Amino acid sequence: MIPVFPIPDFMPALPEMFLGCAAMALLLLGVHQGDRAAREILWLSVGALIIALALVLAPLARHGPAREVSMFGMFVTDGFGAYAKVLVLLGAAFSLVIALSYNDRHGIARPEYPVLVLLGTAGMMMMISANDLIALYLALELQSLSLYVLASFARDSEQSTEAGLKYFVLGALASGMLLYGASLVYGFAGSTNFDTLAKLFADGGTASIGLVIGIVFIAVGLAFKCSAVPFHMWTPDVYEGAPTPVTAFFSVAPKTAAIVLFVRVMVGPFGGLLIEWRQVIWFIAVASMILGALAAINQHNIKRLMAYSSIGHVGYALIGLAAGSAAGVRGILVYMAIYLFMNIGTFGVILCMKRDGRMVEEISDLAGLSRTRPALALALAIFMFSMAGIPPLAGFFAKIYVFLAAIDAGLYSLAVIGVLASVVGAYYYIRIVKLMYFDEPVSAGYDRPIGREMQAVLVIAAVVILFFFAYPGPVVDGADQVAAALFAG
Amino acid sequence: MASWPLLSLVTFVPLAGVLAILVLRGAEADIARNARWIALWTSLLDLALAIAVWANFDPSRADFQMLEESAWLPDFNITYRMGVDGLSLFFVLLSSFLTPLCIISSWVAVRQRVREYMIAFLVLETLMVGTFCALDLFLFYMFFEGVLIPMFLIIGVWGGPRRVYSAFKFFLYTLLGSVLMLLAIITIYYQTGSSDIREALAFDFPPQLQTWLWLAFLASFAVKMPMWPVHTWLPDAHVEAPTAGSVILAGVLLKMGGYGFVRFSLPMFPIASQNLAPLIFALSVMAIIYTSLVALAQDDMKKLIAYSSVAHMGFVTMGIFSVTSEGLQGAMIQMLSHGVVSAALFLVVGVVYDRMHTREIARYGGVADVMPKYAAVFMVFMLASAGLPGTSGFVGEFLSLIGTFQVNTWTAFLATTGMILGAAYMLYLYRRVIFGKAVKPDVLAMPDLSLREVAIFAPMIAVVLWMGVYPVSFLRPMQPSIANLIERVQSAERAHATKLAVAP
Numbered sequence: 001m002i003p004v005f006p007i008p009d010f011m012p013a014l015p016e017m018f019l020g021c022a023a024m025a026l027l028l029l030g031v032h033q034g035d036r037a038a039r040e041i042l043w044l045s046v047g048a049l050i051i052a053l054a055l056v057l058a059p060l061a062r063h064g065p066a067r068e069v070s071m072f073g074m075f076v077t078d079g080f081g082a083y084a085k086v087l088v089l090l091g092a093a094f095s096l097v098i099a100l101s102y103n104d105r106h107g108i109a110r111p112e113y114p115v116l117v118l119l120g121t122a123g124m125m126m127m128i129s130a131n132d133l134i135a136l137y138l139a140l141e142l143q144s145l146s147l148y149v150l151a152s153f154a155r156d157s158e159q160s161t162e163a164g165l166k167y168f169v170l171g172a173l174a175s176g177m178l179l180y181g182a183s184l185v186y187g188f189a190g191s192t193n194f195d196t197l198a199k200l201f202a203d204g205g206t207a208s209i210g211l212v213i214g215i216v217f218i219a220v221g222l223a224f225k226c227s228a229v230p231f232h233m234w235t236p237d238v239y240e241g242a243p244t245p246v247t248a249f250f251s252v253a254p255k256t257a258a259i260v261l262f263v264r265v266m267v268g269p270f271g272g273l274l275i276e277w278r279q280v281i282w283f284i285a286v287a288s289m290i291l292g293a294l295a296a297i298n299q300h301n302i303k304r305l306m307a308y309s310s311i312g313h314v315g316y317a318l319i320g321l322a323a324g325s326a327a328g329v330r331g332i333l334v335y336m337a338i339y340l341f342m343n344i345g346t347f348g349v350i351l352c353m354k355r356d357g358r359m360v361e362e363i364s365d366l367a368g369l370s371r372t373r374p375a376l377a378l379a380l381a382i383f384m385f386s387m388a389g390i391p392p393l394a395g396f397f398a399k400i401y402v403f404l405a406a407i408d409a410g411l412y413s414l415a416v417i418g419v420l421a422s423v424v425g426a427y428y429y430i431r432i433v434k435l436m437y438f439d440e441p442v443s444a445g446y447d448r449p450i451g452r453e454m455q456a457v458l459v460i461a462a463v464v465i466l467f468f469f470a471y472p473g474p475v476v477d478g479a480d481q482v483a484a485a486l487f488a489g
Numbered sequence: 490m491a492s493w494p495l496l497s498l499v500t501f502v503p504l505a506g507v508l509a510i511l512v513l514r515g516a517e518a519d520i521a522r523n524a525r526w527i528a529l530w531t532s533l534l535d536l537a538l539a540i541a542v543w544a545n546f547d548p549s550r551a552d553f554q555m556l557e558e559s560a561w562l563p564d565f566n567i568t569y570r571m572g573v574d575g576l577s578l579f580f581v582l583l584s585s586f587l588t589p590l591c592i593i594s595s596w597v598a599v600r601q602r603v604r605e606y607m608i609a610f611l612v613l614e615t616l617m618v619g620t621f622c623a624l625d626l627f628l629f630y631m632f633f634e635g636v637l638i639p640m641f642l643i644i645g646v647w648g649g650p651r652r653v654y655s656a657f658k659f660f661l662y663t664l665l666g667s668v669l670m671l672l673a674i675i676t677i678y679y680q681t682g683s684s685d686i687r688e689a690l691a692f693d694f695p696p697q698l699q700t701w702l703w704l705a706f707l708a709s710f711a712v713k714m715p716m717w718p719v720h721t722w723l724p725d726a727h728v729e730a731p732t733a734g735s736v737i738l739a740g741v742l743l744k745m746g747g748y749g750f751v752r753f754s755l756p757m758f759p760i761a762s763q764n765l766a767p768l769i770f771a772l773s774v775m776a777i778i779y780t781s782l783v784a785l786a787q788d789d790m791k792k793l794i795a796y797s798s799v800a801h802m803g804f805v806t807m808g809i810f811s812v813t814s815e816g817l818q819g820a821m822i823q824m825l826s827h828g829v830v831s832a833a834l835f836l837v838v839g840v841v842y843d844r845m846h847t848r849e850i851a852r853y854g855g856v857a858d859v860m861p862k863y864a865a866v867f868m869v870f871m872l873a874s875a876g877l878p879g880t881s882g883f884v885g886e887f888l889s890l891i892g893t894f895q896v897n898t899w900t901a902f903l904a905t906t907g908m909i910l911g912a913a914y915m916l917y918l919y920r921r922v923i924f925g926k927a928v929k930p931d932v933l934a935m936p937d938l939s940l941r942e943v944a945i946f947a948p949m950i951a952v953v954l955w956m957g958v959y960p961v962s963f964l965r966p967m968q969p970s971i972a973n974l975i976e977r978v979q980s981a982e983r984a985h986a987t988k989l990a991v992a993p
Contacts, residue, residue: 370605385638390664391631400627400671407675415675419668426664430641430657438645438653469631477564 012070012077015055015085016125022048023118030111038109042096045114049093049121056085065482069131073193076131079482083333084128084260087340091252092121094344094457099245101451102351102359108154108243116153117249120146124257130264133182133192133218140178140225140261144171147254151242163241170224170234178221184214197269207273215270219280222265226258228318229287232311239307244359247303248347251310256336259317263329266321267486274324281322286417288315293425301361302350305428306343309387312425313339319402319418323409326487331402333479338398338468342383345461349380352450352458355443366432368441376446377436379462384433386465388426394468401476494557495545496571499538499581500619503588503611506531510608521603525596528607532589532614539585539618543966546578551969553624553687561628566683570624575970576751576821577621579963580744583828584617586952587740590945591733594836598732598843599647606647610733613639617741621748626674626684633745634667640734640742648729655722655729662722666712673705677757689757690977696760696985703761706754714746716806717776720799727795728848732839735791739798740832747805747824751817755809756974759981762810769810770893770900776803777907784914790838790848793918794831797874800907801827807904808889812978816892817971818964823885825963826873826956830882833870833949837863840942841922844935850918855927860937864923866946871919873953875912881956 010017026041026048033041065079096117103109123143130136148171152164186192188211189200201207207215224231239247266277292312299305317339320331353360370377386395399422406415468475509531510524546554553572561569573581591610599606616639619632637660645656678684681692694702712719723743727735755762777800784796801823808820840863841856842848857864873880876887886908894901927933938946956963 390638391634396631396634400675403672404675404678407672408679412672415672416669419672420665423661423665423668427657427661430660433641434645434653434656437642438656472562476562480564 008071010070012059012068013075013126013129015052016122016129018055019048019052019118019122019125022051023115023122026111026118027115030115033111035110038103038111038113039100041111042100042103042109042114045118046093046096048118049089049096052121052125053086053089053093056082056089065485067485069195071135073195074132074135075126075129076194077129078485080260080264080329080333080486081128083478083482084256084336085125087256087333087336088121088124088128088253091256091340091344092117092249094340094461095245095249095252095347097453098248098344098348098351098457100453102243102245105357106154106243107156113150113153116146116150120150121253124253127257127261128264130261131194131268133185133194136261136265137175137179137182141175143254143257144175144225147171147250150246150249151238153246154243157241157243159241160243163238166234166241167238174221174224174231177217177224181214181217181219181221184210184217188214194265194269198271201270201272203272207276212273212276215273215277216280218265219262219277219284222258222262223284226255226262226314227307227311228284228314229291229311230284232288232291235311236304236307239310240301240303240361244303244347244351247306248344248351251306251343251347252340255310255314256340259314259321259332259336262318263321263332267324267329271324278322278324281318282411282414285315285318285322286414288312288318289418289421289425290315293421293428296425296428299428300363302353302363302366303361305363306346306350309425309429310343312421313387315421316399316402316418319406319411319414322411322414323402323405325405325409326483327408328402328405329483329486330476330479331405333483334401334476335398337475337479338386338394338465341461341464342386342395345379345458345465346383346387348454348458348461349376349383352376352446352454354447355445357447360446363432363435365442366435367439369436369445371441372445376450376458379458381433381436382462382465384429388429389422390426392469394465397468397472397476401479494571495538495542496555496573496622497557499535499542499585500571500615500622502535502538503531503614503618506611507608510604510611513604521600524604524607525592528592528611529589531611532585532592535614535618536585536589539582542573543578543582546573546966548575548966549969551575551973556624561625566685567627568625568685569628570685571622572624573622575967576974577748578966579821579825580621580741580748581618583744583825584614584621584741586948587736587828587832588614590832590836590949591736593941593945594736594839595731595733596941598839602646606643609639609643610737613643613737617737617745620745624686626677626686626689628684629686630667630671630674633749634664634671636742636745637663640738643734643737644726644730647731647734650729651725652729655725658722659726662712662719666709666719669705670709673702676702686752689753692757693981693984694758699758699761700764703754703758703765706749706758707765710746710749710754711772712746713749714743714802714806715799716746716772716802717779717799718772720776720780723799724792724795727798727835728789728791732835732842735795735835735839736832739794739835740828743798743802744824744828747802747809747820750806750809751820751974755812756977759978760985762812762978763982766810766812766896769806770897773803773807773810774900774903774907776800776806777904778910781907781910781914785910785917788850790850790918790922791835792848793850793914794834794838797911797914798827798831800911801831801874803907804886804889804904807893807900811889811892811896812975813892813895814968814971814975815888816896817974818967819885819888819890819892821885821967821971822881822956822960822963823889826881826885826953829949829952829956830870830873830880833946833953834874836945836949837867837870840938841935845931850921852929853922853932854925854929855923855932856935857923858927859933859935862938862943866938866950867919867923869950869953871915873957875915876908879954879957881953881960884957884960 067078126139154160296308320328386393623629787793808816
């Protein structure tokens with residue numbers, strides 16, 4: 001008898017498939033045209049990301065954020081996923097745009113660059129939509145392999161290749177852990193499907209020790225991917241070594257995807273076991289916030305500083321996961337949305353820090369920027385105050401929503417540690433403001449002009465951060481709805 | 490007039506000035522001149538609006554007036570909500586009264602980055618006025634905390650030699666206190682289901698929770714106020730800030746702490762306030778006596794006035810937590826009086842600082858010989874600060890002492906010694922600077938007050954005397970609100986006492 005394979009409904013995965021096909025087509029074009037078409041291919045990739053964004057949003061506009069499982073239970077589309085995909089796509093598109101002039105100037109303007117970003121983004125979107133441990137692993141690897149190559153994209157630079165290699169070795173280790181955890185879960189629970197697992201643990205009964213170990217291993221793998229303490233060691237080296245636009249990309253899109261995946265895995269299949277994993281997340285969150293705040297104080301390199309800053313931010317976002325409630329998930333989504341704009345903006349400014357055509361990465365070099373480049377200094381000051389969480393800037397709202405969730409869930413000590421760490425963290429953010437505004441300029445300032453596309457990105461990011469308070473509705477209400485739906489389903 | 494969103498106008502008009510200054514183009518000197526004028530006119534317009542608020546205010550009502558509401562985060566029951574009552578009205582006036590004076594006082598003293606300076610002050614004005622008008626906890630917190638950004642820049646960019654250290658200390662100290670309050674605000678939000686301040690004021694929190702929330706609010710307001718022993722940021726910040734920065738710091742920012750106690754701590758957590766009042770009394774007395782003694786030993790004029798601020802704020806906290814009509818009225822008047830008097834004293838110091846570029850007391854002496862007008866102005870504020878009858882300082886200190894005396898005689902007794910010490914350090918300062926023979930050549934070279942400086946001090950003297958001679962015009966609008974507040978605290982205490990009596 002010939003087995004009958006039913007054709008699955010591919011429509012829910014249309015954005016991912018479009019992105020994959022676009023990546024292939026652009027790769028062919030790149031091979032055919034060579035490096036001289038790099039600029040066009042980059043813009044075409046941005047276009048592809050925007051089309052994918054439209055494809056994500058189109059079904060929402062038509063019939064709301066309904067939950068739909070397809071491909072034999074492997075793939076899920078829901079409002080939560082759509083929200084996160086929008087963030088990932090925006091992050092990827094912005095980081096491609098700000099890469100434009102850097103790549104040109106540093107001899108890495110090759111068509112493979114945007115293609116790898118597209119493939120990685122497709123992987124991230126599949127991660128977000130994963131509904132099965134196998135699908136999760138496949139998507140994660142597609143993403144990770146693209147990122148390893150991107151990290152070492154400046155192949156003539158020792159630092160960049162080192163970053164890529166480090167990222168690869170440690171990333172492979174983390175993937176192994178995750179896979180090991182997944183197999184333990186399969187062994188003790190008998191399924192890899194999230195829905196089946198969720199039903200199994202719905203009553204929240206006692207979990208076997210093997211299962212708990214499996215969950216912890218999965219958490220370790222995911223914590224590595226979103227660079228949470230104690231699995232953060234790779235972050236500063238990779239952030240410093242990778243080409244700056246790649247670092248900008250790393251700090252937004254894969255991070256968002258990894259945190260969203262973390263949420264998907266923890267509150268989805270293992271939601272019933274909140275008691276078992278909450279303390280793990282609690283510890284990771286606290287350790288990330290404290291380490292992020294303390295370790296950044298002594299940094300001299302701005303990319304390293306941003307690495308520790310991102311570790312700290314992951315800690316805050318994970319407060320929402322520790323809460324394990326709809327309010328917590330809402331907090332995470334709002335946090336990541338605001339974090340996206342703060343980070344893209346900051347990296348945009350970092351990419352403008354070049355003198356005589358060479359990048360300058362020393363923090364002390366920002367001294368007196370308010371005299372030499374007032375607009376740039378103002379933008380960076382806005383991002384820094386926002387990262388420190390000072391109202392009325394957007395970063396304040398990011399923090400308040402996760403703290404709302406923490407208080408609601410009764411995690412008072414976590415909230416208190418969080419706010420105290422934010423005061424310590426504020427020190428190094430305002431130190432940058434101090435350098436720019438209080439100190440005298442040390443040099444003639446940075447190269448002019450900055451590209452028009454860069455100006456546009458900086459203005460967009462600054463306006464979003466500065467005026468978020470006036471109209472927080474869409475970001476917050478959207479997150480509220482999709483988070484509530486995640487828990488209702 | 491009533492249909493106008495008067496409070497939003499008075500809050501956000503300065504931002505219109507900021508926009509106007511931002512679009513200025515041209516030569517550096519032209520920008521500076523235009524920025525000054527725009528800032529001055531904007532702040533004067535804002536003062537006019539604040540006076541219109543006062544004129545529209547119905548002094549017989551205890552509740553919030555001129556309410557404004559519009560949706561902000563409807564899904565969360567968080568609303569843009571503004572309103573004033575007798576407790577907040579005068580702080581709005583104080584903020585908008587001091588800002589134009591600050592701008593005039595910096596007219597020639599600030600020469601660098603004038604545009605940014607004026608923008609910082611106008612933004613600061615919006616945030617200050619907003620803090621006192623906000624009727625939503627989150628809105629309040631945004632204004633309250635947002636103040637840090639412009640003040641940090643004002644101290645750090647236009648301050649003295651140790652400005653960086655002071656700016657950081659100010660920023661981090663205040664932030665540390667405030668974030669704990671934020672958590673308390675979130676807890677209140679979950680308890681009451683809304684972030685409406687009016688609902689929170691009427692809500693009876695469980696006594697155990699009250700203590701925690703009260704302590705969290707204390708962490709913020711005690712730093713802002715500042716109360717002993719968390720006052721150490723204040724002398725640093727005052728000394729290094731430019732004159733106008735000190736004026737706003739002493740005049741308005743410190744009042745945010747006192748306002749917070751009156752607006753939040755007392756009515757929301759009456760039982761905790763009652764239980765922990767002895768703590769406040771002890772800290773207040775410490776502040777009054779200890780910082781007065783410290784002030785006596787200062788060589789730096791600004792530092793002396795900074796320490797005297799801590800002592801004066803001790804009277805305020807003492808009066809507030811006496812929860813008597815006299816005590817609260819005294820605390821309110823003391824805050825307003827200190828807002829004008831200490832601001833004026835910093836301006837007084839600024840006048841000679843602009844001429845000699847030193848704040849060291851020993852460098853002066855015999856100023857009365859060369860600057861008679863200046864000596865007269867200084868005397869008025871010096872005496873007001875020392876609490877001479879007929880000036881605003883007397884009314885505030887006297888009323889808060891009466892109030893405290895009814896509750897705790899020893900506290901009142903010890904605090905009264907602070908009045909003597911206050912007179913001592915102010916007179917001692919005055920003697921060293923003003924009297925004696927003018928022999929130092931740079932002192933002899935100082936010109937007397939200019940017309941611009943007279944224009945700054947004249948309205949301040951008028952207010953100080955007005956408040957001292959006829960305080961009723963200030964007390965009457967706040968009396969219904971204060972009576973309401975005391976009634977609220979007492980009924981909560983009675984309810985708590987009955988509950989305790991019923992329980993086995």
